[in-house]
Amino acid sequence: MKSDILVCSAWRDRHDRPVYTLCETCPDCGADAVNSAPAPFNPEDPHGEYRRALKERARE
Numbered sequence: 001m002k003s004d005i006l007v008c009s010a011w012r013d014r015h016d017r018p019v020y021t022l023c024e025t026c027p028d029c030g031a032d033a034v035n036s037a038p039a040p041f042n043p044e045d046p047h048g049e050y051r052r053a054l055k056e057r058a059r060e
Helices: 048-059
Strands: 006-008 031-037
Touching: none
Parallel strands: none
Antiparallel strands: 006 031
8 A cells, every 4th residue: 555645755865854745756855755654564574473473472
């Protein structure tokens, strides 16, 4: 799922803090805006089995 909220791709170089926008370009500097959402869940996670086991133990 793609987020509608984008962040300036050059914010580390050109801004003091992240600049969020709904446009395809940054409103302050004109650089391209990129998806601000975190990476999606990976079903082939090699450590998923251990994480699920820990979660199950914590519920007991």
